[in-house]
Amino acid sequence: xxxxxxxxxxxxxxHDKPEPAQAAPxxxxxxxxxxxxxxxxxxxxxxxxxxxxxxxxxxxxGVAVGGSRHESIDCAVSxxxxxxxxxxxxxxxxxxxxxxxxxxxxxxxSSHIFDFDDTHLKTIIHPAGPVASAxxxxxxxxxxxxxxxxxxxxxxxxxxxxxxxxxxxNHYDAGWHITGTTGPFGAAAAAGRLMGLSEQxxxxxxxxxxxxxxxxxxxxxxxxxxxxxxxAAANGLxxxxxxxxxxxxxxxxxxxxxxxxxxxxTKQDYREITEGLGQRxxxxxxxxxxxxxxxxxxxxxxxxxxxxxxxHLGADQIASxxxxxxxxxxxxxxxxxxxTGLEGKFSVYHAVAVAIVEGAAGEKQFSARAVNDPRxxxxxxxxxxxxxPAIQPEQVDMLITLKDxxxxxxxxxxxxxxxxxxxxxxxxxAKFTDLAEGILPAAQIRKVMDACWSVADLxxxxxxxxxxxxxxx
Amino acid sequence: xxxxxxxxxxxxxxHDKPEPAQAAPxxxxxxxxxxxxxxxxxxxxxxxxxxxxxxxxxxxxGVAVGGSRHESIDCAVSxxxxxxxxxxxxxxxxxxxxxxxxxxxxxxxSSHIFDFDDTHLKTIIHPAGPVASAxxxxxxxxxxxxxxxxxxxxxxxxxxxxxxxxxxxNHYDAGWHITGTTGPFGAAAAAGRLMGLSEQxxxxxxxxxxxxxxxxxxxxxxxxxxxxxxxAAANGLxxxxxxxxxxxxxxxxxxxxxxxxxxxxTKQDYREITEGLGQRxxxxxxxxxxxxxxxxxxxxxxxxxxxxxxxHLGADQIASxxxxxxxxxxxxxxxxxxxTGLEGKFSVYHAVAVAIVEGAAGEKQFSARAVNDPRxxxxxxxxxxxxxPAIQPEQVDMLITLKDxxxxxxxxxxxxxxxxxxxxxxxxxAKFTDLAEGILPAAQIRKVMDACWSVADLxxxxxxxxxxxxxxx
Numbered sequence: 001x002x003x004x005x006x007x008x009x010x011x012x013x014x015h016d017k018p019e020p021a022q023a024a025p026x027x028x029x030x031x032x033x034x035x036x037x038x039x040x041x042x043x044x045x046x047x048x049x050x051x052x053x054x055x056x057x058x059x060x061x062g063v064a065v066g067g068s069r070h071e072s073i074d075c076a077v078s079x080x081x082x083x084x085x086x087x088x089x090x091x092x093x094x095x096x097x098x099x100x101x102x103x104x105x106x107x108x109x110s111s112h113i114f115d116f117d118d119t120h121l122k123t124i125i126h127p128a129g130p131v132a133s134a135x136x137x138x139x140x141x142x143x144x145x146x147x148x149x150x151x152x153x154x155x156x157x158x159x160x161x162x163x164x165x166x167x168x169x170n171h172y173d174a175g176w177h178i179t180g181t182t183g184p185f186g187a188a189a190a191a192g193r194l195m196g197l198s199e200q201x202x203x204x205x206x207x208x209x210x211x212x213x214x215x216x217x218x219x220x221x222x223x224x225x226x227x228x229x230x231x232a233a234a235n236g237l238x239x240x241x242x243x244x245x246x247x248x249x250x251x252x253x254x255x256x257x258x259x260x261x262x263x264x265x266t267k268q269d270y271r272e273i274t275e276g277l278g279q280r281x282x283x284x285x286x287x288x289x290x291x292x293x294x295x296x297x298x299x300x301x302x303x304x305x306x307x308x309x310x311x312h313l314g315a316d317q318i319a320s321x322x323x324x325x326x327x328x329x330x331x332x333x334x335x336x337x338x339x340t341g342l343e344g345k346f347s348v349y350h351a352v353a354v355a356i357v358e359g360a361a362g363e364k365q366f367s368a369r370a371v372n373d374p375r376x377x378x379x380x381x382x383x384x385x386x387x388x389p390a391i392q393p394e395q396v397d398m399l400i401t402l403k404d405x406x407x408x409x410x411x412x413x414x415x416x417x418x419x420x421x422x423x424x425x426x427x428x429x430a431k432f433t434d435l436a437e438g439i440l441p442a443a444q445i446r447k448v449m450d451a452c453w454s455v456a457d458l459x460x461x462x463x464x465x466x467x468x469x470x471x472x473x
Numbered sequence: 474x475x476x477x478x479x480x481x482x483x484x485x486x487x488h489d490k491p492e493p494a495q496a497a498p499x500x501x502x503x504x505x506x507x508x509x510x511x512x513x514x515x516x517x518x519x520x521x522x523x524x525x526x527x528x529x530x531x532x533x534x535g536v537a538v539g540g541s542r543h544e545s546i547d548c549a550v551s552x553x554x555x556x557x558x559x560x561x562x563x564x565x566x567x568x569x570x571x572x573x574x575x576x577x578x579x580x581x582x583s584s585h586i587f588d589f590d591d592t593h594l595k596t597i598i599h600p601a602g603p604v605a606s607a608x609x610x611x612x613x614x615x616x617x618x619x620x621x622x623x624x625x626x627x628x629x630x631x632x633x634x635x636x637x638x639x640x641x642x643n644h645y646d647a648g649w650h651i652t653g654t655t656g657p658f659g660a661a662a663a664a665g666r667l668m669g670l671s672e673q674x675x676x677x678x679x680x681x682x683x684x685x686x687x688x689x690x691x692x693x694x695x696x697x698x699x700x701x702x703x704x705a706a707a708n709g710l711x712x713x714x715x716x717x718x719x720x721x722x723x724x725x726x727x728x729x730x731x732x733x734x735x736x737x738x739t740k741q742d743y744r745e746i747t748e749g750l751g752q753r754x755x756x757x758x759x760x761x762x763x764x765x766x767x768x769x770x771x772x773x774x775x776x777x778x779x780x781x782x783x784x785h786l787g788a789d790q791i792a793s794x795x796x797x798x799x800x801x802x803x804x805x806x807x808x809x810x811x812x813t814g815l816e817g818k819f820s821v822y823h824a825v826a827v828a829i830v831e832g833a834a835g836e837k838q839f840s841a842r843a844v845n846d847p848r849x850x851x852x853x854x855x856x857x858x859x860x861x862p863a864i865q866p867e868q869v870d871m872l873i874t875l876k877d878x879x880x881x882x883x884x885x886x887x888x889x890x891x892x893x894x895x896x897x898x899x900x901x902x903a904k905f906t907d908l909a910e911g912i913l914p915a916a917q918i919r920k921v922m923d924a925c926w927s928v929a930d931l932x933x934x935x936x937x938x939x940x941x942x943x944x945x946x
Contacts, residue, residue, distance in 0.1 A: 099556040175736030176736060218733075249696070253691055256691045258693075260689060
């Protein structure tokens with residue numbers, strides 16, 4: 001564990017309650033985690049973890065800007081506008097400004113709307129939404145250096161994912177939306193660190209976060225799903241702000257008998273939370289989706305784009321596309337004739353066809369425009385899928401037969417975006433650009449991405465938020 | 474069920490989504506409840522339920538005013554002040570004004586600080602905190618008639634308690650603070666009714682409320698316990714405001730496979746939610762604590778005050794007080810020499826002595842002043858407790874021996890404040906007055922209580938909030 005850092009200046013007041021006279025018991029899980037969170041230094045983060053943090057940030061800003069014009073955001077902004085406090089923080093991709101808690105909520109919703117945000121694959125937590133939404137809003141209220149910001153982001157992601165590891169899969173299987181239930185911990189940890197909480201205050205912040213889990217899987221398919229990471233961000237921030245003023249909680253809210261893990265899960269593995277802190281990083285295992293659809297058809301899309309690019313294929317050259325795929329592919333995405341953009345996400349035929357025609361499978365490729373494009377519709381009729389249980393879900397085998405008789409073959413073992421074949425930084429930039437086009441001017445897109453890459457060098461992390469707001473018209 | 478009421482004017486926008494073409498399935502639990510909530514009319518509430526609603530309201534205002542100067546409220550107010558929206562709503566007992574969601578939070582915390590609020594004994598839910606905090610704040614933002622307010626209060630209490638019945642006791646036994654987990658439903662139902670939500674919007678409001686349960690029992694003993702009803706109030710209001718703008722949730726969030734009841738409890742009895750709506754009222758079963766301590770010593774305090782008042786006893790006359798009581802009494806409140814007000818709540822000796830000396834056992838009787846009063850300290854030494862498993866927890870047998878040799882006996886079967894021997898309206902007024910003294914002037918205490926009793930006749934329910942704020946100094 002890192003040496004004790006000089007306390008950050010922030011909202012926290014000195015914790016002046018006298019310690020109890022009797023010998024303290026061995027520190028519990030919540031205390032061990034809290035101690036790490038208030039002590040861990042940016043300087044001790046491995047370079048690879050810092051870079052993964054910057055990638056997490058860049059991907060999150062992109063999906064939040066991209067989602068910012070969705071009707072759910074219009075609903076939320078009009079519902080909350082009369083009640084928001086001072087315009088302390090930006091709504092990414094928009095012109096309105098809200099107080100930091102309402103802004104954290106809205107940005108958290110925006111960033112999950114397309115289901116295109118980051119994924120910690122061991123728990124399927126989307127960690128950035130709750131954590132980054134909370135601290136970017138806070139950094140617009142209270143100046144935060146880029147180094148402190150990136151350190152807090154990593155610590156917040158680490159907190160959510162480690163707590164998720166401790167209860168996954170039972171907790172998720174029971175019906176909880178794990179992103180929203182672990183999110184308040186991550187947001188409170190990251191925001192609390194930026195506020196300079198003491199160890200005791202961090203324990204309280206984690207306790208108040210434990211008291212506010214968000215989200216049930218039943219809400220999937222409605223706006224309520226994206227509500228969850230947004231509310232988790234606001235809840236964590238709320239918890240940290242109260243703890244900074246010595247609003248108390250109990251000492252062992254994660255691990256105690258009537259605490260979070262025992263109440264909310266039938267599995268508790270606390271070693272996932274306490275072991276190897278500062279040595280191994282769950283935050284380094286974050287992944288990013290290259291394609292705006294369920295992961296089950298990512299291998300097929302990857303194969304299609306690879307062959308298209310390598311052979312400069314046009315749709316007219318293609319006689320047929322033959323896929324051998326895991327049975328899950330047809331089970332989940334077997335829709336032959338999608339009529340809406342959303343239905344397109346559940347059609348392997350459309351996904352492969354649009355990937356060959358447009359060389360991409362972003363949000364724009366799963367639109368009404370795309371599923372009704374005659375060239376794509378014609379090509380999807382020539383896509384054939386044969387299921388084969390011997391093909392693993394992360395694999396696919398594609399054979400494209402051209403009208404001139406040539407046969408082009410590609411086997412995918414791990415699709416791009418997996419841990420084994422992560423998206424490159426350049427691919428992340430292309431995804432960002434595709435999401436932000438039409439919302440931010442090209443020069444500004446470049447500026448935000450540069451700010452994310454160089455976050456550790458920024459004197460003021462709020463520059464990222466300012467750059468993610470469109471110019472006044 | 475009542476006939477369809479004319480839609481209330483409020484925040485709701487018309488729900489213009491087309492209905493699906495296929496035949497709708499039989500309405501589920503959430504829809505049945507939502508339909509009742511948007512249709513139930515004040516005119517159909519039995520007089521007894523209306524009066525119980527007014528009692529619930531009066532008791533809640535009293536405990537919120539009384540708790541408003543606690544240090545936890547100072548913490549919360551200073552933490553939230555920089556972020557609150559316009560001063561739309563009062564903080565009861567204080568001068569600050571917050572936006573309606575932050576005000577609902579603070580008032581909900583205030584009302585639970587002394588653990589002196591109302592109790593639905595079947596579930597040990599404290600229903601008023603989440604519900605009344607949400608709608609009183611809303612009524613200061615959007616004008617609401619007293620009739621609509623009282624109707625909404627009853628519907629909100631009904632919603633929390635019925636949903637609580639469906640999962641109690643398993644849900645509570647698992648570790649959840651049931652006041653905070655069912656509170657968002659009650660707050661959303663009551664506030665949503667005042668906003669004039671459609672049935673579909675009410676279903677969404679309940680769904681967003683289901684996504685935001687608050688509170689774990691591990692937090693008992695810290696400020697976090699009172700946090701829970703406050704945050705539940707804010708969460709329910711937040712849910713209703715979003716639903717009013719057509720922010721969607723799923724249709725069966727209470728009862729679906731991955732919904733609230735299945736995820737959060739091992740027991741689900743949906744008949745508790747759907748049967749007898751508009752015919753039997755859980756809201757009529759609400760009770761109020763006469764004494765500011767755990768219910769286990771209420772019979773002893775009741776006996777002491779009855780004998781004191783009947784025989785005009787002074788402490789100096791008393792040779793000994795002999796109690797026969799259920800073993801729980803010594804198990805939970807056996808502290809011989811309490812040194813703080815809080816410790817006094819866990820001392821049957823102090824409770825009986827102070828009740829005889831002061832004729833009351835309110836918050837003031839569990840203070841540092843009271844536990845260190847020489848007359849009370851001397852008398853508590855003469856209180857003796859004999860446990861007897863044959864005495865039920867709701868009973869006590871008290872024998873007071875006077876120095877002149879007389880013996881005074883009282884057997885309590887049900888203490889005042891129970892369902893069988895409810896507090897009288899006059900006792901509720903005395904409790905209110907005791908809590909509000911020193912915070913509100915006497916004339917204003919009278920005015921608030923009158924406003925609560927006549928809530929159904931108020932043209933503007935916000936008058937209650939205005940009357941519960943001290944005059945500017």
